[in-house]
Amino acid sequence: MRLLVSILIFCAVTFADTVDSLKNLVSSLSGKAKYEKSIVLAQELSGTDDSLAFVYINGSIDFGQTAEEPGILMKARHAKGDIFFNMGEFKTAGEEFKNSLILAEKLDDTEYLYENCKSMGGVFYSLSDYKTASIFYFKALDLAGLLEDEIKQADIFNDLGSVFDAIKDYEGSLKYSNQALLIYQKLNRTTDIAKMYNNIAITFNNKHEYKEALETFEKALKIYKAEKSRLYEAIILNNMASIYVAVKNYEKAIDNLNVSNDIFREYSDSYGIALNNHIYGRAYYDLKNYDAANAYFRKSIDYAEDNGVYTLIKDNYYYKAKADSVSGKFKDAYYSLQKYVEANEKLNEESRNREIYDAMSKNELLQKEKQNSSLIRDNEIKKLEIEKQRQINNFFIVIFIMIAGLVLFAYSTFKIKSRNEQLVKEYSLRIEELNKNLQEDIEKATSELNESNEKLRKAEKEAARIDKLVSLGTMVAGITHEIKNPTQVIKLSMDSIRLSLNDLAVFIYELIKLNKKSNKKSAEEIKKLIEKHKVTKLFGDIKSLVISNKKSVELIDQIVTSTNKISYFNRETNDNLINDIISDVLVIMKNSIKYSATIEVELDPNLPRYRCNYQEISQIVINLLTNARDAIAESDKHSGGGLIKIVSGVENEKIFLEVSDNGTGFGSDQTDKLFEAFYTTKTSGKGQGLGLSIVKSIVEIYGGFISVKSNPGEGATFRIYFPLNKTDKEVENA
Incomplete structure (x- = not known):
């Protein structure tokens, strides 16, 4: 701890020396050189004294505009954008980066074109506009290639990995993150390598590939241990503990949390402690040790409230409510749910960087408030001591006050107990009312769903009726x-x-x-x-x-x-000759086909009788011939070059019926959709998209199946197989 304090003091002194040196240097310079150094000084002051930083950066902007120095103006605008970005003012930062980008394009400054595109990507990523962010990042990647700067390329690959992870395209995220990792490994940038392992592991975790995530976290942890980066080591252990809880390895999770917590305490990192306590609570909740879980959730809430991290507060109250409910503490559960709702309402859509920045600011204010509270508490203690001394001088008054206090306490306890009982009753009635409303909502939604399904069934029947009328026409x-x-x-x-x-x-x-x-x-x-x-x-x-x-x-x-x-339909099945059914259909359909195509017929004369419904098989043949005719009509062969071929026969103890044409055909991507209701490849108004759906349903009734072969522009072949039944085989043998 002393070493850490010494380091912090050294850094503070060094920073102060740097800032003071720059201030003196700026004061001693004039003209262009002065305002170039003012930009550097503003960047150093950003995050520590933003007001003073704006004074210097605005001075540089005024000089660039007045003296017509576009180079100074370009750099100053970019630096001002960085200050606003660090403050969480992303839209304002974007305006400054855009102005700097315009100047960089005029000056053809590739370096600042890259910096501004990268910064604009960061702005839109922080605003959750991932599409625009990716556009700027890809532009920055091209510019990094022009600059032949591998570090810049790796940085952009890392940013793209974050974008794709945010939109849940985890394969894309892994692709770009691994590209960044390869460059950092090639250049032996140890810290960046560890950072990329951490990012890749987080993506694996989001994909629920916990084994790969743990293995990758281990690689990052190994580097941080070697580099003695204790704080990063604690963060990695925290992430791994979260995964161990997810895979129910609670012993390993708790071991990691113990080590991580020791490090966070060593660095007084209250946010890290809050995260660890939340995961402790999750582990003990899964182990059904609800008292221990609640204790850790309460600690995590305290630390999270100190840091103003409402996301973590919300998650803690959510799990605490679950633990209280399982434990039968319904009043506490109801209170936790109320707190959960309050925390959820306080959350906004700002980026995580803004939330962390606010949390740090609030933490600093809290520390100051704690110092003030400590002074006030010391004064109060002294006042109490004086009051105690005075009370000793009036013993009987003190006794009277004590008795009165005891009576008041007893009365208050009684009132509180009565009030609690009343609250429990009210909460119970409210919960019952909520359950009743929920049940009514569910019943209403179910009723609406049933109505929608009924409307859909009626629509399907009406479409099928229209399709049959078209066929009948x-x-x-x-x-x-x-x-x-x-x-x-x-x-x-x-x-x-x-x-x-x-x-x-x-x-x-x-x-x-x-x-x-x-x-x-x-x-x-x-x-x-x-x-x-x-x-x-x-x-x-x-x-x-x-x-x-x-x-x-x-x-x-x-x-x-x-x-x-x-046309005479009934549900009776008889031993029919499929060849006769085909011939009957051709008698009534050849006129509608002969103007588009020639019909070739190859019917097996030895085809056995098949027990089926005459009209259902006729419907199959009519639909297949109609589709073949329409496919030829929409192709370039409709003026005489069309050909429809009908074949019947027996293959592998199955009767088959085949209809082929040399029409438009279709691709393999459409094959799976052909038999869906209302799907059609015909032009608008040429069909309802039910013909093949009806064919499939009839074929499945007889236990058959359909094979389809087609290529775009080469026509299509539909072959339908019907299994030979006992009657078929007996007729064939006779």
Whole structure:
């Protein structure tokens, strides 16, 4: 302790000598040289006498503006920014750094461009604007490269590690911190190496990789022990103790805290002691020694309150409330929760540097207050001694006062007890009310969630209905076109038959007239009459037209039959031929496809029957063909180069159905999303995004699965597998 005091005195004397020397030097100089030294003097005074520092720095700024010395003005602005930054006035500091940066750009001063970019990064980091901070740090990194200064590069890598740690990008943080570490190791900067080990260990701790964190802290601890940096050694032990508590190694945690606390006491570091007492409390809380935990939390609170560290005060009251609650001390728990809320309200969004600076200032004020309190207490003791002497002269009065005091104490105790009972009752009622409100809030949130889920289910049903209507519209359009062709043929045929019958009627009329003459030449005239009216040809034409009409009627019947099979829905399953289902779908869909693509069909004639619902399998084929058609329509092959291929067969005791196309295709990043409801790769208005979702749900009902192959611009292949059931195998063997 004497050594520490001696060192502090020596540093103070040295600092005083330096400041006094600079003051004398500034007084003896004039012109540009005077104000350059004034900047140095202001930097030395920063943090100890800010008011005087501003006097010197403002003088340099005035000189730089008046004498048109941009170099002096640039340096003075930067130094003023440093003073404001150290005071925690980050926005004001940023304005000064920005002004200095503008001057550095005009002067093309790479050194000060780097310093200002680094400082601006620090300002935005302190304001929690990490994106802007990273921009300035990367700019500073480029400038450090231009300066070929590895130390500056390492410093920026360290700053970037802090930024990425703050945004919880721990991999990025480790990347830049390790880059800084490599440079410091290369240059053998021992103190900086230890600092980087500490930062890297903290990042590992934030990632909950406790083993790596402890190993890295050990490396930093080894360096600090070798360097005899006792205070840093205590900080590392404190960090390691926190991790040991997290991994439930309480014995190791307490050992580290004991050593750390001895060092903090040696250096009179009350903030460090407060941190240690908090971790002690956490350890004993986990060990369920709640009395010991509360004792340490109380000590930590006292030290934290002395330093004004509200974050630590808040954390202590939080855990103290938990310990009191578990111990059944509900009144104390309620009081701790109130204190927790008060501490939380006092916290603001300023950076940790500002909080530590305020804590140090408050600690100094507190020490002065303690000194004043000590003097006041000494005076009070003397007054009490005088009063005691006077009281001895009046013994009976003293006895009376004592009795009155005892009576008053008893009465006060009774009142306090009654008041405590009343408070416990009030607190109990308040807690019950809070629990009731919480339950109501939970029930309300649950009800709202259920309503949201119900709305979502209705939306999904409505979208599925719309998708089915779209498919039905496509089907109806195809059926209409397919029926229209044969009906047109029938119409034309009937017109031809009507004309032929007219000719035949004329022939019959003339034949009747001829028959009335009844002469020998009638047979020859009948023959000429037949040739004239081409009766033989008329009968041949009528026969051909009747055959054509019959085929058209059969085609209409086929279309109607296929449509009936697909559109009539029920939940029955039968032994169906999947090839027949494919053929029925093609009958009603080929018209909507033929203008975009050619259809190739390779159906295995030996495909066994499969027990399934006819309409569900039809839905699968319709959706796959519709997607294939739309994919070709959106590609450059829609004018005649499109191809859709349908294949069926058996593979590894599974029936498969495959639909492929040479349309737009899609990337592997979209494959996992294809079967999600409402996901579509089609242009807006071309689909609801439910087709493949419906296909997947139907396939899963039958215990099957879907394989997908596709590349952008190369089309897509969907193959669906259905497991062969017992009925399938029996039919196949028969």
